[in-house]
Amino acid sequence: MRGLLGDDAFFSGLRRFYPQSRFQKAGTDTLQLAFETESGVPLDRFFERWIHETDLAELDFTSRVEATPTGEEVVLRFEQRTERLFDLPVAVDLVYRSGEEETVVMPVTDRVSEMRIPTKGRLRRVRVNRDDAALARIHQ
Structure with missing residues (x-):
């Protein structure tokens, strides 16, 4: 994902995700939302293929x-x-x-x-x- 979004958006997404999810259960939907918010890129297909499916x-x-x-x-x-x-x-x-x-x-x-x-x-x-x-x- 870092290669698609670039370093700035990727690390901004991590910085957004971490404090929101610290000390609580977090799912991939929360992670996806953090990356989408920071990058402005819709990531539905990325998460569907790489997280929820098994194909290559x-x-x-x-x-x-x-x-x-x-x-x-x-x-x-x-x-x-x-x-x-x-x-x-x-x-x-x-x-x-x-x-x-x-x-x-x-x-x-x-x-x-x-x-x-x-x-x-x-x-x-x-x-x-x-x-x-x-x-x-x-x-x-």
């Missing part, structure tokens, strides 16, 4: 490089295979021929999610979910 997201991933008037950009594309959609952030590493690496966190929230990123040079490869932080089956 299944994604197809592709990437391609396209020429632009100012250089090149890499197009990252995820397509969700599962019937019901998930909301999850996926880390994608861009590895350049120079040895430089850049990590982009891509929010995957629709049936097809695409992101275009200007490159900083020639790409050697694109790695997806290297640290397995996104709980999903990802096919390349």
